[in-house]
Amino acid sequence: MKKNVSGNDLRTLRNLNQQSNRIASITQKFEETFGSSPIFIASAPGRVNLIGEHTDYNDGYVFPVAIDKYINIALRQRTDRRVTLHASDVNDTSEFDLDALHTIPQQAPAWSHYLIGVASLLQASGRKIAGIDAVITGDVPIGAGLSSSAALSVSATLAFLAAGSELEALESENDKKELAALCQRVEHEFAGVNCGIMDQTISLLGKENHGLFLDCRSLEYEHIPLNLAGHYITICNTEELPALTQKRCRYVIEENTRVLEAVSVLKIPTEKTGEALIQFGNLMNASHNGLRDDYEVSCKELDLLTDIARSITGVIGSRMTGAGFGGCTVSIVHKDALEPFQTRVRKEYHEQIGIEPEIYLCNVGDGAQVLRIF
Numbered sequence: 001m002k003k004n005v006s007g008n009d010l011r012t013l014r015n016l017n018q019q020s021n022r023i024a025s026i027t028q029k030f031e032e033t034f035g036s037s038p039i040f041i042a043s044a045p046g047r048v049n050l051i052g053e054h055t056d057y058n059d060g061y062v063f064p065v066a067i068d069k070y071i072n073i074a075l076r077q078r079t080d081r082r083v084t085l086h087a088s089d090v091n092d093t094s095e096f097d098l099d100a101l102h103t104i105p106q107q108a109p110a111w112s113h114y115l116i117g118v119a120s121l122l123q124a125s126g127r128k129i130a131g132i133d134a135v136i137t138g139d140v141p142i143g144a145g146l147s148s149s150a151a152l153s154v155s156a157t158l159a160f161l162a163a164g165s166e167l168e169a170l171e172s173e174n175d176k177k178e179l180a181a182l183c184q185r186v187e188h189e190f191a192g193v194n195c196g197i198m199d200q201t202i203s204l205l206g207k208e209n210h211g212l213f214l215d216c217r218s219l220e221y222e223h224i225p226l227n228l229a230g231h232y233i234t235i236c237n238t239e240e241l242p243a244l245t246q247k248r249c250r251y252v253i254e255e256n257t258r259v260l261e262a263v264s265v266l267k268i269p270t271e272k273t274g275e276a277l278i279q280f281g282n283l284m285n286a287s288h289n290g291l292r293d294d295y296e297v298s299c300k301e302l303d304l305l306t307d308i309a310r311s312i313t314g315v316i317g318s319r320m321t322g323a324g325f326g327g328c329t330v331s332i333v334h335k336d337a338l339e340p341f342q343t344r345v346r347k348e349y350h351e352q353i354g355i356e357p358e359i360y361l362c363n364v365g366d367g368a369q370v371l372r373i374f
Helices: 007-034 112-124 148-163 173-190 198-205 249-266 270-293 300-310 335-353
Strands: 040-051 061-077 082-087 092-097 132-138 210-215 221-225 231-237 315-321 328-334 358-362 369-372
Touching: 007 040, 007 061, 007 132, 040 148, 040 198, 040 231, 040 249, 040 270, 040 315, 040 328, 061 148, 061 198, 061 231, 061 249, 061 358, 082 112, 092 112, 112 148, 112 173, 132 148, 148 173, 148 198, 148 369, 173 198, 198 210, 198 221, 210 249, 221 249, 231 335, 249 270, 270 300, 270 315, 270 328, 300 315, 300 328, 300 335, 328 335, 335 358
Parallel strands: 082 132
Antiparallel strands: 040 061, 040 369, 061 132, 061 210, 082 092, 210 221, 231 328, 231 358, 315 328
16 A cells, blocks of 8 residues: 655655755765865754744744754864864865964954854863864855854854764753853854844754744743644845844834744644634734834835735745845745745846845754764
């Protein structure tokens, strides 16, 4: 008898294939760069926030998911205290010494500041780390509001812990919370970005086919099952524009309420999945309207993308995600509507803005992990 394969089974098989391809690709790049094989591969995902925007740094509620796009670091321990890094995607190399981390080397490229910061703070916390040779690559789009920097700092944290035989630091969820806070400090102290705690937390604690309901004040959280029932998370990128935000208290209060309502809706019994998704989509739409009208961080490009998306049958909700004034929108699109969605978005956005937006199709993936491959 032929066995039926569910949508979740297909996604799991696809994720395993993607992971296998990532391992093979970065292993080859490491061998080409260093002439030997890596021992570990540390991976951390980007994220998209489905609802709860600009509430993390206001100590509110958020509901992000980890996406199946990752920053990967292949590494091998060294016998000395040197760190040699090769960023394959930008063909750039950086080196530093673990015993001389009191200052960032003058010529260190910006991307390496995250790894220098991670190494510095791990050592200051008492963790044992070692010198490494490493290759960095990934498919989290840079500058698209999908938290590539958080994925980089989290994967770097796992890489240094693996090299120092300190992976027991990942055994408990409280440990992961501490590491998320460490990665947030890296953003603050080494990259000059005063971000909230959401991005690092979801990158470490993400779970396949689940959203993370996170209270950014207490750091209490709950994994909420996401039964998307044939829908895909679709992310559309406008263009790069300066990020500027202003606090709008009414919006923050209403957005926190929407997150609580969204979590409640998703707990509706599975036989009512269709009804739950429609309600969730309405909350996404209301979230964007609040960001546009009350918090005033949207722009005509983001509004246009959401307007186009909402006019397409099979799209249950669409909103901006990230800081605003450019960046990305996130939509939940039924699989049967993916082709007309992509066609219309590209065509109508190009006609009005003169740019063809990048479109990323994503599944909800797992959080950061380390694989020992040799």
